Amino acid sequence: MPDNFLKVTVKWLIVLIVFNYLTNYAIYYTMQHFGISFLSRRNGITSFIFPFISLLGFFLSTGLGIRDLSRSNKYEISVGSVFAFLAVLVTVPVLTNFGMLYYRSFSDENIAKLFDNSGYQISIIYGFISNLVLAIFVITLASQWRIFRKAGYKGWYALIPIYNLIIMCDIIKRDRLWVLSFFIPLVSLIGLATVTNGMARVFKRSDSFSIGLFFLPFIFFPILAFGKSEYIHGEFELVRDDLGLEDHLVE
16 A cells, blocks of 8 residues: 555545535435435436535546545555555445434434335445445546556546547557447447456456456456556557666656
């Protein structure tokens, strides 16, 4: 673990907990003025506003947190550190907010009614699962960002839909027309297999690793991104081979 892992994790954990606390306070305020029925599933979009705000806060906290952890360690962090960071931000805020509300339910009748509301009980489970799914999305996106940087491309290209697939084709030296295969049923599996196999090859990983990239991308892409694998394909490799001793000296 990096020396500043605890410091960075606690900082973004506090940010996320405060954000969730303010969201819960907004829910409590809404109940006080509009009644608990206002948050029921019968009211349509109103029942999804607060979960959406919570998910947005989680997405920003985890994404910026991983960037903070990476930058402060000069992008030399282990895969385990990234997963540990996400595990803390997925579980602790949910348990903390649930515990705070449960404690207040003994002295506040409205909050006690909230716990009796089946919609709220479902929202707790939904919130945890949503955070978990979103964490997988964040770690995959962050991994693509880092892989693009390793291959000499700008990391933010990973944020652009379709164009990020084009960059992946460039990285593995495949024709950009392969991107079209991702939009054809069944053929998309062939396109995905081609990209994952190409990624393993250009980073000098085994065929079994490419299978892991295909079936468990949220595990193997972070290994590729935050591990010691280096991009050594095509012209990039020639440039590296041409470097002399003086090019490696740092004054």
